[in-house]
Amino acid sequence: MASARPLADRLRPKTLAEVTGQEHLTGADGTLTRMIASGSLGSMIFWGPPGTGKTTVARLLSGEAGLAFEQISAIFSGVADLKKVFESARARRMSGRQTLLFVDEIHRFNRAQQDSFLPVIEDGTVILVGATTENPSFELNAALLSRARVLTFKPHAEASLEELLTRAEAAENRPLPLDADARASLIRMADGDGRAVLTLAEEVWRAARKGEIFDAAALQDIVQRRAPVYDKSQDGHYNLISALHKSVRGSDPDAALYYLCRMLDAGEDPLYLGRRLVRMAVEDIGLADPQALMICNAAKDAYDYLGSPEGELALAQACVYLATAPKSNAVYTAYKAAMRAAKENGSLLPPKHILNAPTKLMKGEGYGEGYRYDHDEPDAFSGQDYFPEKMGRRTFYDPPERGFERELRKRIDWWTKLRRERSS
Numbered sequence: 001m002a003s004a005r006p007l008a009d010r011l012r013p014k015t016l017a018e019v020t021g022q023e024h025l026t027g028a029d030g031t032l033t034r035m036i037a038s039g040s041l042g043s044m045i046f047w048g049p050p051g052t053g054k055t056t057v058a059r060l061l062s063g064e065a066g067l068a069f070e071q072i073s074a075i076f077s078g079v080a081d082l083k084k085v086f087e088s089a090r091a092r093r094m095s096g097r098q099t100l101l102f103v104d105e106i107h108r109f110n111r112a113q114q115d116s117f118l119p120v121i122e123d124g125t126v127i128l129v130g131a132t133t134e135n136p137s138f139e140l141n142a143a144l145l146s147r148a149r150v151l152t153f154k155p156h157a158e159a160s161l162e163e164l165l166t167r168a169e170a171a172e173n174r175p176l177p178l179d180a181d182a183r184a185s186l187i188r189m190a191d192g193d194g195r196a197v198l199t200l201a202e203e204v205w206r207a208a209r210k211g212e213i214f215d216a217a218a219l220q221d222i223v224q225r226r227a228p229v230y231d232k233s234q235d236g237h238y239n240l241i242s243a244l245h246k247s248v249r250g251s252d253p254d255a256a257l258y259y260l261c262r263m264l265d266a267g268e269d270p271l272y273l274g275r276r277l278v279r280m281a282v283e284d285i286g287l288a289d290p291q292a293l294m295i296c297n298a299a300k301d302a303y304d305y306l307g308s309p310e311g312e313l314a315l316a317q318a319c320v321y322l323a324t325a326p327k328s329n330a331v332y333t334a335y336k337a338a339m340r341a342a343k344e345n346g347s348l349l350p351p352k353h354i355l356n357a358p359t360k361l362m363k364g365e366g367y368g369e370g371y372r373y374d375h376d377e378p379d380a381f382s383g384q385d386y387f388p389e390k391m392g393r394r395t396f397y398d399p400p401e402r403g404f405e406r407e408l409r410k411r412i413d414w415w416t417k418l419r420r421e422r423s424s
Contacts, residue, residue: 008198011167016060019053021160021194022153026057031151036064043121043128045106045136045145048153051193054131055104057153062100067127068092070101074108082116089126099126106130107139114141121147155192162187164194168201176201177208178219185216189223237268241276244319249284253323260319264312274300277318288328288403295321326403334397341394348388381415383422 013019016033019026026032035041041061046054055071062069070085089099106114120126128148132139136150156164165183169175178186186204190197200223204214207222214222240263247255263273278296285292299318303311349355357367372382387393399405399412 006199007168007171007202008195011164011171011198012056013053013060016057016064019057019060020163021156022053022057025151025153032057032061036061039065041065041067041100041127043126043148044130045140045148045150046129046131046153047133047136047150049133049155049192051190051195051197052153052155053194054153055102058100058102058129058131061129062102065100067098067100070099070126071104072101073104074113075105079113079116082113086120086125089120093125098124101126101128103128103130105132107132107134107136111141114144118143118147156190156194156197157192158184158187161190161192161194161197164197165201168198172205174205176204177213178204179213179215181216182214182219185219186223236266237263240266240268244273245276245280245284248280248319248322249327251323251327253320256319256323257316260316264315270303270308270312270315271300273315274303274318277315277322280322283332284327284329285322285325286328286331286405287399287408288326288330288405290404292322292325326405328400328402328405330397330399330405337396341391341396345388345391348390351385351387351389353384354386379418381418383415383419385423 016026016030016036022030024030046058048054059069059071061067068089070089072081072085085101089101092099103109117126117128121128130140130148136145165176165187176183176186186200187197189200203223204219208214240259244256244259244263247259260273264270274296278293278300281292281296296318299314302314305311306314352366353368353370355362355367357363357365357369362368372384374380374382377383385393397412399408401409
């Protein structure tokens, strides 16, 4: 009978050199290899997705550096647990041995708990190695980050996952019962997670009858396809929405549609995506195609009306429309410039000729005096100045020669010419 220990645990590397997929850290010229060789380890934050070896590497580091190893999880530990760990580390240090304290999910600790690490790091009681799947810049205190080096763990490449499968076959002394396409499919299902690829391999061995070889379709039936790695509130969410937005802005409908489907497949709220498409319509298309905003609002309403799965097609249609529309951020840029001017210039009074004068006092102050009603002027255009006198005339909106804004450019140029003629 096979060992009760999971395959991933049995294949855990025994030395840093055996770690696969993180050569930039554990290879011959890797960052951690150099630290060990120099005999000097500092506190570190290991940042990367699940199944990339963060816990394993921390344990191996302590062994190769001759340090005591303590491990806690921020999910299950509180202030009392931290105090016990710190006291044990101080006692060890008194006897001449330093402690590597590995904190899994360190971002789960609150700000005060994170601050409790600062004195024991500074006085050398512990070398802290924190592991997190979330961006440390957002989740960890600046004070803690200033005392620890952030090392990034990368998702396993396909070659690295293939190497893990080869090691598994050697350990099991039997090949995986998969054809070439199924093997490639299993590697893709693992989504860069080394632990996952070994777990999937175990499922395949358990399911296979003697002499049976699975193709890709049979493999999917057996393992029921692992869900995409995607947390709607964290980095995966922000990375994909950024990719979608930039693909639309870059006029690549195929890439935009791909990222839209990635997010839908991962369980993103379709109405959130509808709102983001509306944002893209006003930020990146603007008046180059005034229909873009209408189409995105209609797509959002269509999803609200139809629900899933039919409503997603309306979002896809809007996404492709935005990606293929002429692009302009002229209104977006103009809005930011106008807002900046509004903040910088204070409460300037508009010119008196465009102010209403409902009282005699206001008329006596010159309110409304000299105002020219544009509809009574030639071309329905008076050419008056509407900016506060102390501010002077400004230009915020500068439409490009693209899409519908080409027509707006002509109108503005014509009004500018008339204004110049009539003001002189």
